[in-house]
Amino acid sequence: MVTRAGAGAAVAATAVVALLSAALALYRPPLDAVLERAFSLRKVHSIKDMENTLQLVRNIIPPLSSTKHKGQDGRIGVVGGCQEYTGAPYFAAISALKVGADLSHVFCASAAAPVIKAYSPELIVHPVLFAEGGNEGPLSSNKTFRALSSDSPSAVDEVEKWLPRLHALVVGPGLGRDDVLLRNVQGILEASKARDIPVVIDADGLWLVAQQPALIQGYQKAVLTPNHMEFSRLYDAVLRGPVDSDDRHGSVLRLSQALGNVTVVQKGERDILSNGQQVLVCSQEGSSRRCGGQGDLLSGSLGVLVHWALLAGPEKTNGSSPLLVAAFGACSLTRQCNHQAFQKHGRSTTTSDMIAEVGAAFRKLFET
Ligand SMILES: *[C@@H]1O[C@H](CO)[C@@H](O)[C@H](O)[C@H]1NC(C)=O
């Protein structure tokens, strides 16, 4: 009996395996075809292709001209900054300016606003994102109290008022994970989508997206910039499984496709970029120094480049996705800043040193 049951189970198991293999065989060709198409573009590894892609970045950079008025080269908004984190939104916003935006706004929790203003007179700082347990004390205006007592819809209104004047938003630097604040950011993302404003999402903005992927599902003007941890979290949330660490290209491609071809930039030793169709690799020489804050330099400069790329259009990017070209430019620039800063400061290199290199790095990569 036991033997027959065992044999029966074995036969059943064999049948299941056969069925599974058949299903996999059916599934394999399209997936392979997609990966192959994507990998044929992996040739950007070579110096020549990297140079070609950099040329596309050069094509999207608007010429400096005395006939332009203030704001034409970019008005960027950074959504982030709370009581604990004030450096990240500052780094992102100042990087946007140094790359060439005309105006850089920060929309942050009120506790963060005076601190960010004190870092720089060059930023426009709006203390409109309310946080639970933030510093909205008894001296705050009635409006603040109204906002705190509800889901703070007025925070979304406050930012929405500015949206028609902004070309791109960078969402996430120094955001934190306060519930009220994240609900506001959700509203801001929805309002930006409704107005077709490009959004770069980083840091705790990605945490929000991992909780609710539907927020950006299929939004063609979104770019996500996860680090290793953030990528795993997103991948697990969207594809319900662990990342295959032997196949970074395929993983980035699959995540992008699962999100409806949203552009994904996985930061790492090499940056892997995909829009669900192409996979690009940015391996511009940086350094082995990894200080906190370089992700903010990337997201801030990407905000500007995304605006420029969309303005330039697909003729200037030779048929490649403008967002992918913008992302390649921002990754190259960040790595070049890292490289130059490291030449001068070695182990003591910090993000401020890298930001000081933006002008020279930009000239070297894009204006030679
Ligand atoms: C533009 O696309 C054409 C055709 O795909 C290719 O031959 C050429 O090298 C591309 N140019 C650049 C600068 O990438």
Ligand SMILES: *[C@@H]1O[C@H](CO)[C@@H](O)[C@H](O)[C@H]1NC(C)=O
């Ligand atoms: C994403 O791109 C792939 C590859 O070109 C395509 O097969 C797929 O239909 C696209 N998905 C969406 C949602 O556009």
